[in-house]
Amino acid sequence: MEFSSKLLEKAVNEMSQLPGVGKRTALRLVLHLLRQPESQTVQLAQALLNMRTEIKFCKSCNNISDNVLCEICSNPRRQEDIICVVEDIRDVMAIENTSSFKGLYHVLGGKISPMDGIGPHDLNITPLVNKIKEGRVKELIFALSPTMEGDTTNFYIFKQIQDLDVVTSTIARGISVGDELEYADEVTLGRSILNRIPFEGSLKS
Ligand SMILES: [Zn+2]
Numbered sequence: 672m673e674f675s676s677k678l679l680e681k682a683v684n685e686m687s688q689l690p691g692v693g694k695r696t697a698l699r700l701v702l703h704l705l706r707q708p709e710s711q712t713v714q715l716a717q718a719l720l721n722m723r724t725e726i727k728f729c730k731s732c733n734n735i736s737d738n739v740l741c742e743i744c745s746n747p748r749r750q751e752d753i754i755c756v757v758e759d760i761r762d763v764m765a766i767e768n769t770s771s772f773k774g775l776y777h778v779l780g781g782k783i784s785p786m787d788g789i790g791p792h793d794l795n796i797t798p799l800v801n802k803i804k805e806g807r808v809k810e811l812i813f814a815l816s817p818t819m820e821g822d823t824t825n826f827y828i829f830k831q832i833q834d835l836d837v838v839t840s841t842i843a844r845g846i847s848v849g850d851e852l853e854y855a856d857e858v859t860l861g862r863s864i865l866n867r868i869p870f871e872g873s874l875k876s
Contacts, residue, residue: 672698734776749775755772757814782815814842839871
């Protein structure tokens with residue numbers, strides 16, 4: 672792509688670093704911004720910058736938050752003794768949309784994936800195991816995506832806590848294998864949380 676302006680070229684190149692945005696789309700977006708009032712670009716740039724520099728991770732569940740404790744962990748109406756284990760904030764959002772779950776979450780920040788060089792120590796697993804060792808958690812629900820990496824991660828965590836006094840369950844696999852949790856429709860996901868099954872039972876199936 673030949674540009675008449677280095678400034679334009681730089682903006683397009685930066686925009687096209689985003690996933691799913693090719694050079695053509697990046698050019699379209701940048702030209703759109705140029706046609707809009709300057710204030711719109713300023714607001715966009717400022718929102719991105721503020722998000723990047725000021726965002727926090729909840730001290731308890733590792734969810735993305737504006738405060739030390741996220742809104743879910745600091746809500747006294749949530750059940751503290753049920754924890755749903757998820758990969759990232761998109762899963763929290765998907766499950767929250769179902770309004771079927773009143774417990775808390777624990778966000779791992781990914782799943783074990785040797786192919787991508789992600790081991791258990793790259794994830795937020797130790798704080799979860801420690802929470803369970805403290806004895807305040809009655810039930811742990813595994814809600815990782817039903818992929819090989821998701822299963823590996825579930826099993827790794829399960830091995831560390833199986834002798835502790837906690838019930839483990841997994842969301843029912845109404846969701847087809849390989850699907851990401853975030854794309855499951857809300858009714859299906861909500862139902863699968865309510866109809867969760869014992870984790871050990873899921874290993875045999
Ligand atoms: Zn939290």
